[in-house]
Structures are given as C-alpha cells and as structure tokens.
Amino acid sequence: xxxxxxxxxxxxxxxxxxxxxxxxxxxxxxxxxxxxxxxxxxxxxxxxxxxxxxxxxxxxxxxxxxxxxxxxxxxxxxxxxxxxxxxxxxxxxxxxxxxxxxxxxxxxxxxxxxxxxxxxxxxxxxxxxxxxxxxxxxxxxxxxxxxxxxxxxxxxxxxxxxxxxxxxxxxxxxxxxxxxxxxxxxxxxxxxxxxxxxxxxxxxxxxxxxxxxxxxxxxxxxxxxxxxxxxxxxxxxxxxxxxxxxxxxxxxxxxxxxxxxxxxxxxxxxxxxxxxxxxxxxx
Ligand code: NAP
Numbered sequence: 528x529x530x531x532x533x534x535x536x537x538x539x540x541x542x543x544x545x546x547x548x549x550x551x552x553x554x555x556x557x558x559x560x561x562x563x564x565x566x567x568x569x570x571x572x573x574x575x576x577x578x579x580x581x582x583x584x585x586x587x588x589x590x591x592x593x594x595x596x597x598x599x600x601x602x603x604x605x606x607x608x609x610x611x612x613x614x615x616x617x618x619x620x621x622x623x624x625x626x627x628x629x630x631x632x633x634x635x636x637x638x639x640x641x642x643x644x645x646x647x648x649x650x651x652x653x654x655x656x657x658x659x660x661x662x663x664x665x666x667x668x669x670x671x672x673x674x675x676x677x678x679x680x681x682x683x684x685x686x687x688x689x690x691x692x693x694x695x696x697x698x699x700x701x702x703x704x705x706x707x708x709x710x711x712x713x714x715x716x717x718x719x720x721x722x723x724x725x726x727x728x729x730x731x732x733x734x735x736x737x738x739x740x741x742x743x744x745x746x747x748x749x750x751x752x753x754x755x756x757x758x759x760x761x762x763x764x765x766x767x768x769x770x771x772x773x774x775x776x777x778x779x780x781x782x783x784x785x786x787x788x789x790x791x792x793x794x795x796x797x798x799x800x801x802x803x804x805x806x807x808x809x810x
C-alpha cells in the first residue's frame with residue numbers, strides 16, 4: 528500500500544516558518560501585503576481566493592482585493608495593474624487566470640512589475656526559473672511539488688523524473704525545478720509515442736495533464752513517487768487527479784491525494800513568495 532503524501536502537514540510546516548518572518552517585517556514597520564486581482568466570479572477563483580485569504584491571515588500577510596466585473600475592459604484591467612505596480616505598500620500580486628475572453632491576457636501578464644510577480648506569470652519570472660538564477664518566483668503550484676518532496680525527505684539528485692504536461696503554468700516550470708535539483712528529466716505530452724513506457728521508467732512521476740485517468744495503471748511501477756497535480760471532476764461529480772488512484776495505491780511507494788495533495792500546499796508557497804518579496808523590497 529502506497530504512503531499517502533498529504534499536503535496539509537507540508538503547508539503547516541511552511542506556515543510555521545513564515546510566521547516569525549512576517550512578524551520580523553512588521554517589527555520593522557513593513558506590513559507584508561498581497562494584492563489579489565480577480566476579474567469576474569469564477570467558482571474556482573473564489574475557492575482559491577478563500578484559501579489564500581485564510582493562509583495569509585495565519586502567516587500575518589495583509590491582503591488587498593482588486594475586483595473587476597467579468598465585463599471589464601482592457602483599459603480597466605491595465606489601469607488596475609498599474610495601480611498595483613505603483614503602490615509601494617504592495618509586495619506581491621496574484622491575478623486569477625484565465626481572464627475573460629475579451630481581455631488580452633498576455634498583455635496583462637507582461638504589464639506586471641516582475642518584483643511583484645509572486646506566481647510566475649511574467650516572462651522575467653519564467654526566465655529566472657529556466658536560467659536557474661533564483662531572481663524570480665516560479666508558479667506556486669510548480670514549487671509546491673518541490674516543497675512536498677523536500678518535506679517527505681525525498682532526494683532528487685540522480686533520480687529519473689518524468690513530467691506529464693508541458694504548460695507554462697506547471698509542466699515546464701516544474702521540469703526546470705526538478706532539473707535544478709539534478710534529476711534526469713523526461714517531459715511527456717499528447718504527442719508522446721508511448722506514455723506508459725516513459726512513465727514506468729520514472730522514479731518521480733509528476734502528473735499535470737488535466738485529464739482524469741491520463742496516468743493509467745500501465746504508467747505505474749513499484750518504488751515510484753507520484754505527484755498528482757491534476758484537478759478534474761469525474762462523472763460522479765467528484766474531484767479527482769490525473770492518476771488512476773486505486774492502481775497507484777496498490778503499486779507505487781508514495782502518492783499525493785486529490786484533493787488534499789499538491790493543491791493544499793499552493794497557498795503556503797504563495798505566502799512564502801510574498802514574504803520573500805517583502806523582505807527584498809525592504810532591504
Ligand atoms: P494545460 O495547460 O491544459 O496543459 C496540459 C498539458 O498536459 C499539456 O501539455 C498537454 O499536452 C498534456 N496532456 C494532456 N492530456 C494528456 C495525455 N492524455 N497524455 C499526455 N499528456 C497530456 O493544463 P495546466 O494548466 O498545465 O494544468 C494541468 C492540471 O493541473 C489541470 O488539471 C489543472 O486543473 C491542474 N492545476 C492544479 C493546480 C493545483 O494547485 N494543484 C494548480 C493549477 C492547475 P500538449 O501540450 O501536447 O497539449
């Protein structure tokens with residue numbers, strides 16, 4: 528039976544490390560502050576926002592919400608981003624995506640001050656992740672995967688890592704973070720010729736396809752550590768990951784559950800990026 532690598536203890540440990548750092552900033556008169564920019568009221572954005580608000584409160588991070596209606600114009604959006612950029616009391620910003628169709632998301636992402644980009648959406652942050660310079664913040668979900676491996680004491684050096692998915696939000700950045708820890712990397716996608724054979728060779732398998740069952744029993748092998756990033760709704764209306772969980776439980780060494788795995792760590796990583804940004808800005 529596989530070990531269940533839950534996210535809650537990882538998030539709790541991270542939070543405990545962040546509380547004294549937030550307090551140290553406050554003692555110096557700096558209130559670490561996150562701006563949340565939301566356009567419209569998509570249920571998944573509202574749910575993540577509730578989690579982020581709770582986590583920030585626990586850590587001691589102030590949150591300012593910038594809310595636009597779903598029919599907001601590009602001009603409204605760009606002016607809001609400019610306001611956030613200009614405001615020196617704001618250290619980081621989380622903008623929910625995808626934006627409504629009438630908005631140019633690329634232009635919006637590019638407009639953010641890289642120093643406040645705590646979720647890896649600007650080209651500058653992504654360049655830092657790819658160069659390994661450490662100057663920018665990776666997308667929070669990508670870093671959450673590494674936090675889980677670290678918390679459970681998994682040494683990546685020399686291990687074979689296979690990532691299923693190549694998006695800029697998860698697949699590519701998590702791949703670079705794994706490579707940065709000296710894993711030997713394979714990235715799979717919809718044109719991969721034999722997904723099962725590639726996955727079976729993995730010591731660490733990261734599933735970020737966004738498709739229930741994309742990582743089937745045939746992809747799994749004994750001894751593997753499986754991080755399931757996918758969030759999908761099955762036919763019965765349940766939240767499930769990308770991995771055949773029953774097969775994984777019976778086969779692999781450890782797996783993160785969905786819900787309660789990678790997703791549970793993301794807001795703590797966000798909080799950690801805000802604290803880092805506030806520390807940098809107030810040096
Ligand atoms: P995305 O932009 O749709 O990218 C999915 C990637 O997976 C693509 O590269 C695609 O390949 C690949 N893929 C899809 N089906 C596949 C299959 N059957 N076999 C092999 N590769 C396949 O999605 P995303 O934004 O990266 O998100 C991925 C998942 O993570 C989603 O379920 C999302 O909800 C979830 N997510 C979780 C969190 C969290 O906190 N846990 C945060 C954000 C997102 P191609 O490039 O060839 O199309």
